[in-house]
Amino acid sequence: MSESGARVLWQRRLLLAVLLTPALLWLLVLIILPHIDLALLSFRERIAPRVYAPSLTQYRTFFAEPLYWRVFVRTAVLSALATALTLLVAFPVAWIIAKVARDRASSLLFVVCLIPFWVSETVRALGWLILLRESGVLPALLVRLGITAVPVELLYHDATILVGLVYTSLLFMVVPLVSSLQSLDNSLIEAAYNLGGNGWAILRRIIIPHAAPGITAGCIVVFMLTLGNYLTPNLLGGKNSQWFTELIYTQFIVRFNWEQGAAFGFLLLALSTGMVALGLRLSGQRFVDVMRRS
Amino acid sequence: MIATLPRPAWLRAATALYLGAFLLFLFVPLVVVAVFAFNDAPYPAPPWHGFTLDWFLGNAGSGRVGLLRDSELLGSIGTSVVVACWVTALSLIVGTANAFLMERYQFPGKQLLSVLMLVPLVIPGVILGISILALCSRIADLAESLLGLNLDFMRPGLVLVVLGQFSYIATIATLMVSARLKRFDRTLEEAALNLGASHAAVLRTITFPYLRPALIGAAAISFLMSFENFNTTLMLVGANPPLTVLMYGRMREGASPVLNAVSLFLMLASALLAFTLMRGGRRGAAPAAAAGA
Secondary structure (H helix, E strand, O other): OOHHHHHHHHHHHHHHOOOOHHHHHHHHHHHHHHOOOHHHHOOOOEEEEEEEEEOOHHHHHHHHHHHHHHHHHHOOOHHHHHHHHHHHHHHHHHHHHHHHHHHHHHHHHHHHHHHHOOOHHHHEEEEEHHHHHHOOOOHHHHHHHHOOOOOOOOOOOOHHHHHHHHHHHHHHHHHHHHHHHHHOHHHHHHHHHHHOHHHHHHHHHHHHHHHHHHHHHHHHHHHHHHHOOOOOHHHHHHHHHHOHHHHHHHHHHOOOOHHHHHHHHHHHHHHHHHHHHHHHHHHHHHHHHHHHHO | OOOOOOOHHHHHHHHHHHHHHHHHHHHHHHHHHHHHEEEEEOOOOOOOOOOOHHHHOOOOOOOHHHHHHHHHHHHHHHHHHHHHHHHHHHHHHHHHHHHHHHOOOOOOOOOHHHHHHHHHHHHOOHHHHHHHHHHHHHHHHHHHHHHHHOOOOHOOHHHHHHHHHHHHHHHHHHHHHHHHOOOOHHHHHHHHHHHOOOOOHHHHHHHHHHHHHHHHHHHHHHHHHHHOOOOEEEOOOOOOOOHHHHHHHHHHHHHOOOHEEEEEHHHHHHHHHHHHHOOOOOOOOHHOOOOOO
16 A cells, blocks of 8 residues: 555656656746846956956946937836826726626627737738828828828827837737726626716726726736837837837847847846836735736 | 716717727728738829739739749748747647646745746747847857857757747746636546546546647647747847748838738738637637737
């Protein structure tokens, strides 16, 4: 009996090892080691061909060179703005899906909202390019309507980048918002209404507090994705986009200055992680729960 | 306000107006892409010059190379499919192993591991790309200078693209399979074991059939996310660009309507995939993870 018990235990150990191996390999080889290496890379400096010394030069350059930190701050601010706009655009539609529309209409609307996001971001950016460029659809329409005399260039503005980013991010806001609003009991709203609460008070004191986890989850994900986006700012903003990921790309791929690129990468990672942590802190949620929800 | 409460007329009107504007915002960019795939003009721009299929069928003789004759584009679609198949297979295997590991076993460090498994989702794709690029290239350099080995697969190219995409898609597969395994009624397995079934037979006839929908969903999402990935791929790409990277390059040079044609193809393909999945009755869980991060 005890011998077979030992065998079962041994088998279980073996299975555990078999199941642990892929997870450890994946995380160690593709996540942990590359980031350690990136950190080492960012803390060194080339002092002669093939000779490197530990240094903080890469980070010093970032703070000393106004172009770099301005682009960094700009990326952060525009990302925050894009996140806020996404929330504003997505909240009403999430509300309609969760509370206003009846069963069938609600699921239909939800599916319709998801459709564009099954299509590659490249395709979506192409759509905006065709719509907004000087020879594009919208400028032509504006001329036809007599609003502008000649076609205007609608690309390459900050506002264009924001439109593109909001468009790309909507899904990641709508899904967590809908799920958090669906769990709100309608009778709470009815009770508040019967007690004389107006729409604004109900929104502020009942709906928003209840939806807070969904709002946070959506904002965290959207901010992170926006900050790390390359395609949309690059294509819609052109030379004016000045997105921080473009600096990373330039250092790594164009200039082959990996030390500087690694430092930029870490700064972006720090900002992204910092905002995620801040969001979790403010809403008192756990990382694991938020990620599961979104 | 909610359906059971009185809604003033202006609120109803505002709701309808908002919804209309929202749907317009959502679909106009896609419709425009589709429409200009059929415009008889060398650029995807108004005015409308009439209907043509040149951007699908045209050959070099007509001065317009259509999608079906554009070997570079077709080749990149092939590349994307190969990459996506690898990423899907790897993510499914690792995701399923992770799900069993996290749902069925207790071991020291489990909490830490469960957090670590989610981390790839909060690392920007560009950084996943450069970190893997840097590590692999440095190892390859080292191997070359110390051992004289030529580790070409560690250089930018499809192997690195697969690894880069897999590094975060594995998390998504893990989450999707775990979510279903968590709801599994273990007494079913115990009953089968009591009745004399072997562990392998239980897995084959009970556990895996139960997990099937999640496995199919995870496979579809992994494939789609790999196919559409841009940020990570851009950093790791070598001589054979997958479709998204090639399209990006061409869009920067100035778009030709053949890009609209390939986009239309992509839309139809993902619509088909989405439709098939939703028919499978997994609304919500599957699409939630969609779109190119």
